[in-house]
Amino acid sequence: MNMQANIATPETSEQSPSLSSLDEFANELNAVRERTMAKVGKTDARYIRNLIRIQRLSDIGGRVLIVLGFLHPAYWVIGVMALAAAKILDNMEIGHNVLHGQYDWMNDPNINSRKFEWDNAGDSASWKRYHNHEHHTYTNIIGKDRDFGYGLLRLSDDTRWKPRNLWQFFTYIALCLNFQWGIAYHEVAGERIFMGKRRKTSSLPITREELKYAFFNKAARQLFKDYVFYPLLCFPVFLQVLAGNFVANLLRDIWTNTIIFCGHFTENIHTFKASECENETQGQWFYRQILGSSNLEGGRFFHIMTGHLSCQMEHHLFPDVPARHYPEMAKEVRAICAKYNIPYNSAGFFKQYFSVVKRIIRYSFPDNQSSTLTPA
Amino acid sequence: MQSSIIGKRNKAWQWLMGSLTNHNSLAEYFEPIIQLVLPKWRADLVRTRVHTIRHENQDMYTLVLKPSGKWQDFQAGQYIELTVEKDGAWVSRYFSISSSPAYFARTGLIELSIRIQDKGNITPWLPQALHRGSIVNISQAMGEFTLQPEHQSVCMIAGGSGITPFRAMLQQLSFSQSKQTTQSITLLHYARSSQHFLFKEEFENFEKHHSNFHLKLMDSEMIGNVTSAHIGLQSQLNSHTHFYICGPSPMIMASRKILETLNTKPDHIHYEFFGPEPLSLDVQSEQTAVLFDRSHKQVDNNKNQTLLELAEANQIKPVSGCRIGVCHQCICQKKSGVVYNTKTKTYSDTGAQEIQLCISVPVNDVVLDL
Secondary structure: OHHHHHOOOHHHHHHOOOHHHHHHHHHHHHHHHHHHHHHOOHHHHHHHHHHHHHHHHHHHHHHHHHHHHHOOHHHHHHHHHHHHHHHHHHHHHHHHHHHOOOOHHHOOOOOOOOOOOOOOOOOHHHHHHHHHHHHHHOOOEOOOOOOOOOOOOOOOOOOOOOHHHHHHHHHHHHHHHOHHHHHHHHHHOHHHHHOOOOOOOOOOOOOHHHHHHHHHHHHHHHHHHHHHHHHHHOHHHHHHHHHHHHHHHHHHHHHHHHHHHHHHOOOOOOOEOHHHHOOOOHHHHHHHHHHOOOEEEOOHHHHHHOOOHHHHHHHHHOOOOOHHHHHHHHHHHHHHHHHOOOOOOEEEHHHHHHHHHHHHHHOOOOOHHHHHOOOO | OHHHHHHHHHHHHHHHHHHHHOOOOHHHHHHHHHHHHOOOOOOOOEEEEEEEEEEEEOOEEEEEEEEOOOOOOOOOOOEEEEEEEEOOEEEEEEEEEOOOHHHHHHHOOEEEEEEOOOOOOOOOOHHHHOOOOOEEEEOOOEOOOOOOOOOOEEEEEEEHHHHHHHHHHHHHHHHOOOOOOOOEEEEEEEEOOHHHOOOHHHHHHHHHHOOOEEEEEEEHHHHOOOOHHHHHOOOOOOOOOEEEEEOOHHHHHHHHHHHHHOOOOHHHEEEOOOOOOOOOOOOOOOOEEEEEOOOOEEEEEOOOOOHHHHHHHOOOOOOOOOOOOOOOOOEEEEEEOOEEEOOOOEEOOOOOEEEEHHHEEEOOOEEEOO
């Protein structure tokens, strides 16, 4: 419970391990990475191809069953589940990991980070540009990692309390139900297109027009597919298909949102100031990745359905190692963290999720100390 | 008019398929499923069965392949990209087709004659991994290094495995209807030793039946590499002669230089590099070049710069992000050449593959799709 005092306070860095021990820590983690990469090969290629096959069958099977729903509602229900599963696999275990370059070594034109496009409202190239660079480089640095609270939620004392935070639990529910649009809008392009927010030093090598085109083009294609083409294709059961696709997208949104929130916004997550992270060493960077992420425990099926984001810490340490190795690596990482006295935040799903909800609610209200102090 | 309608229809179809599958085509979307029935099937390549593997001499072998019906015809002298699966990864190499279109028309077979590279990753491995019935993938034929029938006097200069496109051209002539070609052809066939003259019997046999063909076996062990005397001694050559050169790049460079001193017109010299063309005829062999294929820029690589820095220094602005190898935004297709990855501290394969520009330093001649 001692940890409680350190949460989300800038003082964290004062208690961090010494630079030299973090160097050793980094060496040990690099060794884990090397041992794993030596194993990567044929089995990984077979694994991802098989997973894509399952995704395809579940995609097609789901869509057919949704249509057959006029025979019996159970078909519709199973169809929706299958389509949602296909979308989840496509976005998480396949898309997210492929876009991190985990399978680039396969040299496959359709399984590589340069070309992969997912079944999701956000254009994958724009998402990758933001996510892989900013979120993974500046994890949980307030002001730099826009994933921290998605610009909607106040999740630590680092950001000033505003009255709108009072109802942020409902904002959270709304975000959860529309997560793909939240990602597309907030992370990828939306704000920059609509609000004219321009950064002083843009690292974007593409123009706003290109960004705008990518955003609308992808959004249009996705809406066309699920809400125009397939319903019209099966016109007599138009509504049934439309509703099925809607629910499948909704289930995917709730699931991905929940898993992702459990990876970065659990109770014991730390936040950082940009100044703390300047010129950091690899050891410090690894340390920050661990403090800024949390794991979920579960079986193999659970790990696959989360795209192995259940091993969020390992993912942040080794973003381009094929994710199916994370559970194995987690055992070693956990032991190494214990050796260096670095907190390793891992627990079951319900425990972690409950602490996320707690965090959202807790920071809905102004910080006790600052609120009792008179404004200077 | 009609073609524009078809073009629009194709575009609409592509848009529809792209929207439904998030892939360029239905075939790409179904590729993993199709592979269950046809292992190693690729939407973008031609699935090809290995017919036989023939050993030519201690360091050369010939892959005899039977491409599927998707494969279009080719011209003698063209090359293909061979793609095989090794440890879960696709690896590709370019090879000239060493047999003729006429032979393909009769048998449905093509031949690739491959030299085993000393420390090669792929060429020593192929004859062990492949056997009759194995599946490989090939591209459609590419390249402009073909024998022009209007060139009446021709001199072919072949170095080592550079003989392969000439074998295709000569085999094509030997199969052709009119037994006598009007073209006068001289082949200067350079090899490391008398043991290394590939297809020697075939060429000698061809010479017997074609009075216009002259075979000159040039044993480098005895007479060294190409000199102006070697070319000057050929009495049948004249100022109208077209020279076709194929072999290792130093040999192509040397031959071009000699032909320049012999006042051969530049448009009478034909050659093909499987990499960036060296900037000038005088460059040292240690100096390497990077060819930015799409930007049509070729630059010298003498500093130890990463490819990203090199590109930016030459006003090519690839998409980039973290610059430390994490974000995978600067990923780019390397068509050929070896690069050193400063993050993993490993050397790349020499064939086509995706690389991260920000952590790749070119080791030899590199061609980028940029």
